Amino acid sequence: xxxxxxxxxxxxxxxxxxxEAGLFKQERFIHSPQAADIEVEFPSGSSLKNVINIxxxxxxxxxxxxxxxxxxxxxxxxxxxxxxxxxFICGTQDIHRKLEQMVTEFLDTEDTILFPSCMxxxxxxxxxxxxxxxxxxxxxxxHASIIDGIRLCSAMHDTFKHSDMDHLESKLxxxxxxxxxxxxxxxxxxxxxxxxxxxxxAALCEKYDALLFIDDSHASGFIGxxxxxxxxxxxxxxxxxxxxxxxxxxxxxxxxxxxxxxxxLVEMCRQKARPYLFSNTIAPPVVAGVIKVLEILSATTERxxxxxxxxxxxxxxxxxxxxxxxxxxxxxVPVMLxxxxxxxDVSRDLYQEGVYAIGxxxxxxxxxxxxxxxxxxxxxxxxxxxxxxxxxxxxxKKYNILGKTKQEIIEMYGM
Amino acid sequence: MEDMHEVIREYVINEYVEDDTEVTNDTPLISxxxxxxxxxxxxxxxxxxxYSISIPDDRATPEAFDSVNKICTLVQExxx
Ligand SMILES: Cc1ncc(COP(=O)(O)O)c(C=O)c1O
Numbered sequence: 001x002x003x004x005x006x007x008x009x010x011x012x013x014x015x016x017x018x019x020e021a022g023l024f025k026q027e028r029f030i031h032s033p034q035a036a037d038i039e040v041e042f043p044s045g046s047s048l049k050n051v052i053n054i055x056x057x058x059x060x061x062x063x064x065x066x067x068x069x070x071x072x073x074x075x076x077x078x079x080x081x082x083x084x085x086x087x088f089i090c091g092t093q094d095i096h097r098k099l100e101q102m103v104t105e106f107l108d109t110e111d112t113i114l115f116p117s118c119m120x121x122x123x124x125x126x127x128x129x130x131x132x133x134x135x136x137x138x139x140x141x142x143h144a145s146i147i148d149g150i151r152l153c154s155a156m157h158d159t160f161k162h163s164d165m166d167h168l169e170s171k172l173x174x175x176x177x178x179x180x181x182x183x184x185x186x187x188x189x190x191x192x193x194x195x196x197x198x199x200x201x202a203a204l205c206e207k208y209d210a211l212l213f214i215d216d217s218h219a220s221g222f223i224g225x226x227x228x229x230x231x232x233x234x235x236x237x238x239x240x241x242x243x244x245x246x247x248x249x250x251x252x253x254x255x256x257x258x259x260x261x262x263x264x265l266v267e268m269c270r271q272k273a274r275p276y277l278f279s280n281t282i283a284p285p286v287v288a289g290v291i292k293v294l295e296i297l298s299a300t301t302e303r304x305x306x307x308x309x310x311x312x313x314x315x316x317x318x319x320x321x322x323x324x325x326x327x328x329x330x331x332x333v334p335v336m337l338x339x340x341x342x343x344x345d346v347s348r349d350l351y352q353e354g355v356y357a358i359g360x361x362x363x364x365x366x367x368x369x370x371x372x373x374x375x376x377x378x379x380x381x382x383x384x385x386x387x388x389x390x391x392x393x394x395x396x397k398k399y400n401i402l403g404k405t406k407q408e409i410i411e412m413y414g415m
Numbered sequence: 416m417e418d419m420h421e422v423i424r425e426y427v428i429n430e431y432v433e434d435d436t437e438v439t440n441d442t443p444l445i446s447x448x449x450x451x452x453x454x455x456x457x458x459x460x461x462x463x464x465x466y467s468i469s470i471p472d473d474r475a476t477p478e479a480f481d482s483v484n485k486i487c488t489l490v491q492e493x494x495x
Contacts, residue, residue, distance in 0.1 A: 140454075150453070159454045161433065174460055 033064035036379045051356040057249035060303045061379025075288020108237040111266040118246035118257030119145040124273030126153035135175040138184035172208035181210035187230030188218040193332030198234035211241040221250035227304040252293040256282035307378040317389040322402035331376040339413035343370035353391035368415035440483040468493040
């Protein structure tokens, strides 16, 4: 009501501040289904451009897979559009429970509870299972949604340096007197594409009697030989106490998330987690789609195998072209440019060449570590990757960064 | 006797600084973004163990922990 000129002016001041600092986010409108080839309107109002998408979390190429789309249609026809209720009133269908059971089996846990998103799963889980007598010890680079969940929880909170196992051990010793200790990490870290050292973490948790929590949003469906996640890769299936993950990336890409793990912890979420209690769960057509995704992935590892091959091809191609990459073996392949403006310029030129990839810079990544984050998909064919490599090479030449070391690039462009 | 300022400054550097940022006794730690208010708890527990004191939560505020000097003042108060 009382939205005065002064109030409006205040917000406009904040927004132009973001613009001046180069932190203003702008959407690009995609006019086609999510896939390797997309049609994009950017900037807003310009004519559509066909580009190759290499920045989606569509790792398995299932976002627009015909079988998944068909299953969602059937779900829509058989179970309707929406539930108009939260789970525990009248918002649970047979297919919600079926999906929970399928996820439990897929991840090799004891039980699973669906959430509207993984953001919600992370926001709700800590407060549901921990109290002020406990401590949460998290990697310093965990995802923002975990940080929010930790903030909402009354347990004590401490951090350890990214993937530093000695530091983690010292924290487990420091907090030995807490009722429960929970070690918290992402399985795959989304900005660098590195994986948590889960075998070592599991051993430390065993030694110091701590619970282990992983967010496997960037791993479920494709990391590990059967694609079950980072816990499969590190040989600790069945030993992780809590796994959260999303259906909004590799597993179909629509939306929804879950908490999967020890059955008592899952039950605590069902009784107490606020995003579960006070928000509608995943809509029926999406549930039907995710069920199909899990059926596909349980029947064959074809898609994750193709993703692995594509990733190798892409890493090798970029390395041979002379780019500086972050080491790793996940489909997240960061091309390091170090300087923020350079990352924006390269992204813009790639777009001109028909390749859609975004530059990330401070504060999304640390100062002086600007990059183009590329993400490979099983939906890419080799010809997509070849074309994208040509574009990268052409743009890399223009900025004279091919074959240059980190120091040389920084000398040319600054941090 | 160890110098308390030096002990605390060293702890802060080892625990929180991952590049070559300089930390003096006056450097703003929390408002300066060196110590995330989240990770303050280990500093608090370190002080409590090291000096055999107990700092009540309502005194362990981001303001009271904002520099090595301020932390020393707080710890001295509890050592008595
Ligand atoms: C590690 C991690 N956890 C959680 C999420 C949130 O997932 P959702 O889209 O299901 O809320 C993301 C997505 O950005 C993520 O990268």
